[in-house]
Amino acid sequence: MHTPSSRREFIALTAAAALAGSARAQSKPAATAAAAPSGPFALDPLPYAANALEPHIDAKTMEIHHGKHHQAYINNLNTAVKASAGLEKKSLEELISGISFLPESAQMPVRNNGGGHWNHTFFWESMAAPGGVGVGGTPEDAALSAGITKAFGDFDKFKAKFGEAATKRFGSGWAWLIAKEDGSLAVVSTPNQDNPLMQGIVPNTDRGTPLLGLDVWEHAYYLNYQNRRPEYIAAWWNVVNWPAVAARLKAAGKKGK
Numbered sequence: 001m002h003t004p005s006s007r008r009e010f011i012a013l014t015a016a017a018a019l020a021g022s023a024r025a026q027s028k029p030a031a032t033a034a035a036a037p038s039g040p041f042a043l044d045p046l047p048y049a050a051n052a053l054e055p056h057i058d059a060k061t062m063e064i065h066h067g068k069h070h071q072a073y074i075n076n077l078n079t080a081v082k083a084s085a086g087l088e089k090k091s092l093e094e095l096i097s098g099i100s101f102l103p104e105s106a107q108m109p110v111r112n113n114g115g116g117h118w119n120h121t122f123f124w125e126s127m128a129a130p131g132g133v134g135v136g137g138t139p140e141d142a143a144l145s146a147g148i149t150k151a152f153g154d155f156d157k158f159k160a161k162f163g164e165a166a167t168k169r170f171g172s173g174w175a176w177l178i179a180k181e182d183g184s185l186a187v188v189s190t191p192n193q194d195n196p197l198m199q200g201i202v203p204n205t206d207r208g209t210p211l212l213g214l215d216v217w218e219h220a221y222y223l224n225y226q227n228r229r230p231e232y233i234a235a236w237w238n239v240v241n242w243p244a245v246a247a248r249l250k251a252a253g254k255k256g257k
């Protein structure tokens, strides 16, 4: 059972996969950007090669996810902010954290596509090549380890809770580790492209500063794992960039003071 938007995404994904396969289009940028305004938001390159996360996440999934899906969120976001006076000058975080203060016609497009842009940028930076320093395994940072132990009991219990949130998210969405305003850590889940920064959209109990996020839309894993979301989640732990997570926790602590 899919929402209309995830169904569309899936059709776009399979079409894009066929295209990429036949044309060997990996080295060429996506052509889908042509009709959309070119700014104010733009797609940054992945912070690593598309095949860097193999065997856990395959290169073709990364190419389509980044070059097609993420690009489409940016194109649609650019269209939305151009259509509403004054929105072009706002930062992405201003836009998505204050959705309920935007003109009504901009709220849904910014929620879906601004959320999509923010979430995917965050997701790419949450991962790194397996075997690298601090990638996979357990976090070495003392503050992060202590926060996890305090909130969940131990690292394995945190992993189980996060995995459960990711597995049980019905349809499309995200699982998150967040730092709440009081500094405590929590696991939450959001539908579609919502995220824990979205005031007035996400329940206050699920709001906080994202430290780690996992995309459980089918487009994130279907080519390699098909319907086996739990296998994708289990493999994903091998590419989690713990130093990035620790740096976010540190930054969240400074912001709170």
Ligand code: MN3
Binding pocket: 065, 069, 120, 215, 217, 219, 220
């Ligand atoms: Mn995605």
